[in-house]
Amino acid sequence: MSDQREPDHQTPDHQTRGPAAGPPAPDQSSADRADEALRGIGLMALGFAIVTFSDAAVKWVLPEIGVAVAMILRGSIGAVTVLVLTGGFRVQARAVNRRLLATRSVLHCVVTVTFYLAWARGMPLGDSYAVAAMAPLAMTVLAIPMLGESVGWRRWMSTLVGFFGVLVMVRPGGDLWRWEAGVLLLGVALMAVTRIWTRVLARTDRPATIAFWLMVAHVPVGIAVLPMFPPIGWPSWGGCFAILILGLGNGAAHLLFARAFALAPVGLLAPFEYSTLVTGTLLGMLIWGDVPAWTTALGASIVVLAGLYNLHRARIRAREARIEDAQREAGLAGGAVGTAEAGPAGLTRAVAPSTSLPGNR
Secondary structure: OOOOOOHHHOOOHHHHHOOOOOOOOHHHHHHHHHHHHHHHHHHHHHHHHHHHHHHHHHHHHHHHHOHHHHHHHHHHHHHHHHHHHHOOHHHHOOOOOHHHHHHHHHHHHHHHHHHHHHHHOOOOHHHHHHHHOOHHHHHHHHHHHHHOOOOOHHHHHHHHHHHHHHHHHOOOOOOOOOHHHHHHHHHHHHHHHHHHHHHHHOOOOOHHHHHHHHHHHHHHHHHHOOOOOOOOOOOOHHHHHHHHHHHHHHHHHHHHHHHHHHHOOHHHHHHHHHHHHHHHHHHHHHHOOOOOOHHHHHHHHHHHHHHHHHHHHHHHHHHHHHHHHHHHHHHHHHHHHHHHOEOOOOOEOOOOOOOOOHHHO
16 A cells, blocks of 8 residues: 655645636535545554454464564564555655654653553453553544643533543452553553654655554564563464464555544544544453453443544634634635725725624624
C-alpha cells in the first residue's frame, strides 16, 4: 500500500485552475472529504482488527521467548512489513519532524513493555483492553496542555465518570486488583500521549514514515531491556507462526493507524478503539477460557460510555466552531462589499451586513 500524501509540496488550488476558473464546487469538496473520512474509518477498523489478533499471538508466544525478544522480533519483522507494503527504504526513511518522531517512537516502546509485561504475568487480553479503554479519556485531558484545546464542563464531568469506571475495575479485592494493572494504567496514559503526537506528526510526515520508525525503535529498546527480561528459550513451531503474525500484524496495523489519522478527524476514529474490547474478550474466551469478572465488565462499560459521550460533545463543539467561522467569513465578505460599492455621486454606499450573524447582534 503506497502512500501518496505530500501536503507540504502540493501546489495550491488557485495556482492550477487559472484566472478564468471559478472556485471549486462545494459539493465536490464535501464529497471528497466524506470519501476520505470513510476511508479513514475503514482503515482504522481494519487496523484494530489486525492488531487484536497480533496481540493474541504475542500473548501466546510470550511464555516461550520473553518480553525483550518479542519486542525485537516485533520491530524487525514489522519494519520489513512496512517497507514491503509501501515501496522501499529510501522513501520511508525521510522524516520531517525527527525529534518528535523519535520521542514518540521510544515512548510507544515503553507502552509496549507495559502491555507485554501484563500479558506475560497472565493478565487476560480482555482485561487489558478494558484498562486501555481509558486512553480516549486521557487524551481529552492531555489535549488541553499539549494541543491547547478547551474542554467544557460536560466533558469534564463525563471524564470524571469514566475515571470512576476505572476505579470500579481495579477496586480492592477484584480480579484487576494487582500491580500489573497499575503498570498498565501508566502505559495507557503514555499511549494517550503517543496518540496525540501521532495527530501532530500526521501534519508533516508520511504515515509510512511514522509506522516504520516506530517498528525500528522496538529493536534497540528490546535489546536495552534484555537484562530485565532475559530470553526464555526457543519458540515451538506454533510459537514461530505466532511470531510471524505478531510482526506482520503490527507493521500493517500501525501503518493503517497512521494513514487513518491523516485522512479522518480523530473524533470519527476514536470510537473504533473500543472494538478491541469486544474482539479481545472473545479471543481470550476462545483461546484461554478467560471470562471477565462482573466488576471489569461494569467498569469497562462506564469508561466506554463516558468516552463515547466525550466524542459526541467534541463533534458538537467542532460543528459549532465551523458554523461560527463560516458566519464570520460571510460577515467579513459582506463588509468588504459594503465599503467597495459607490453611489452615483461617487460616495460610498454602505451595505448593511446580515443581522442574523451572532457577531452582529
